[in-house]
Amino acid sequence: MKPxxxxxxLARSVPEAVGLLSQLPNAKVLAGGQSLMAMLNLRYVxxxxxxxxxxxxxLDGIDIQDGVLRIGAMVRQRRIETSAEARAAAPIxxxxxxHVGHRQTRNRGTLGGSLCHLDPSAELxxxxxxxxxxxxxAGPDRTRAVAMADxxxxxxxxxxxxxxxxxxxxxxxxxxxxxxGFSEFARRRGDFAIAAAGVLIERASDGRIGKVAIAVAGVxxxxxxxxxxxxxxxxxxxxxxxxxxxxxxxxxxxxxxDVHGSAAYRKKVAVAMVRRSLAxxxxxxxxxxxx
Amino acid sequence: xxxxxxRVIVNGxxxxxxxxxxxxxxxxxxxxxxxxxxxxxxxxxxxxxxxxLVDGASARSCLMLAAQADGAEIRTxxxxxxxxxxxxxxxxxxxxxxxxxxxxxxxxxLMTLVEFLGENPKPTAEEVRDAIxxxxxxxxxxxxxxxxxxxxxxxxxxREG
Numbered sequence: 117m118k119p120x121x122x123x124x125x126l127a128r129s130v131p132e133a134v135g136l137l138s139q140l141p142n143a144k145v146l147a148g149g150q151s152l153m154a155m156l157n158l159r160y161v162x163x164x165x166x167x168x169x170x171x172x173x174x175l176d177g178i179d180i181q182d183g184v185l186r187i188g189a190m191v192r193q194r195r196i197e198t199s200a201e202a203r204a205a206a207p208i209x210x211x212x213x214x215h216v217g218h219r220q221t222r223n224r225g226t227l228g229g230s231l232c233h234l235d236p237s238a239e240l241x242x243x244x245x246x247x248x249x250x251x252x253x254a255g256p257d258r259t260r261a262v263a264m265a266d267x268x269x270x271x272x273x274x275x276x277x278x279x280x281x282x283x284x285x286x287x288x289x290x291x292x293x294x295x296x297g298f299s300e301f302a303r304r305r306g307d308f309a310i311a312a313a314g315v316l317i318e319r320a321s322d323g324r325i326g327k328v329a330i331a332v333a334g335v336x337x338x339x340x341x342x343x344x345x346x347x348x349x350x351x352x353x354x355x356x357x358x359x360x361x362x363x364x365x366x367x368x369x370x371x372x373x374d375v376h377g378s379a380a381y382r383k384k385v386a387v388a389m390v391r392r393s394l395a396x397x398x399x400x401x402x403x404x405x406x407x
Numbered sequence: 408x409x410x411x412x413x414r415v416i417v418n419g420x421x422x423x424x425x426x427x428x429x430x431x432x433x434x435x436x437x438x439x440x441x442x443x444x445x446x447x448x449x450x451x452x453x454x455x456x457x458x459x460l461v462d463g464a465s466a467r468s469c470l471m472l473a474a475q476a477d478g479a480e481i482r483t484x485x486x487x488x489x490x491x492x493x494x495x496x497x498x499x500x501x502x503x504x505x506x507x508x509x510x511x512x513x514x515x516x517l518m519t520l521v522e523f524l525g526e527n528p529k530p531t532a533e534e535v536r537d538a539i540x541x542x543x544x545x546x547x548x549x550x551x552x553x554x555x556x557x558x559x560x561x562x563x564x565x566r567e568g
Contacts, residue, residue, distance in 0.1 A: 117450060124408050124428030124474050146472075153470040154451035157431070166428065170475060194464070218541025220519065221452060223464040224471070305540035 147229030189228025295401025418486030
């Protein structure tokens, strides 16, 4: 179908976009459009106003300062995927982005758009949660920095006001020799994940697991961190048995089933994804290959 | 704005139109400019038939507003053939390898491969499959499209060397 009628507004700056958002009733932000345009065409949404933020240069930067990778909300997924800076600092981003839609959608789709859309199967919100990223949000009167865990409001719902705009996301970087693993199972290339898991590991000086983070997509209504599994792994020597029992904690997650897979099936797939991601993160950790 | 001025360069030619905001780029190309080579399949970003190049990058034209293309340079399947009427090497390879049957997905396949082979002139079959994963074909079973893409890469190679 075709989109319902709306008025179009091209914002040229963050204050202009936020101003429009606070003045106009029933307004939606148009970022990369790879979900919103489909929802418009299917008439799932009927905004009276669309505010296009594609021509706001200040939302378009990638830079690293003081151990933090900051990516602007409107940076295209394909640019992150192919960014030498991002690859060196946070290689899991590039690895996971290969699973995000297809080349044509990654050419348009953005980081901020994916975080605000917050599909439970989506890779980028899961990675932001994995990193404990900070989401920068601009409103009409103030800006605020929100931890990703708090930014996740519920099923496909970001904790963001109707007059607020995501401007950038900060990923606190792990050590240069951290290990990373990202595994995903989908029915077809580029489809939404049945389940996916991202893992980051830093080894302690004695070779044991030091810092560890695990996040899972596609199982619960929102991406989740596996706190229990992380605690099981911390300060332990890595082994297949340990990874298997840590991964098994997925079975106690809340899960939603749909036409693509039952809740029980999604959890079983998640177990396998976590185990695989743990294995590859552990293999890469501390060998300097993760630079 | 209830109407938008759009000035675009499509296949080297400049067009200027005033359009309603909700018009997609795909419908703009087909109905405003009469460039019906760009096909519309699903209209929600799944089938890839409407893929065009926007400033050199492949994009689904059903997931962009015409208004957003203002100032952009767009390439569609109509722009592949040379002015002498000679098919583009990718088109010629599709022709020779039977890379199409009904032809509905073909414009999207071609435009996707133009970008992909530009970035990756010597792909493996697996890389080609990944590149066209966002383009659905219900006729060929994809094998012959992959064959055509690999052959097209060989045809394009000497030019780039």
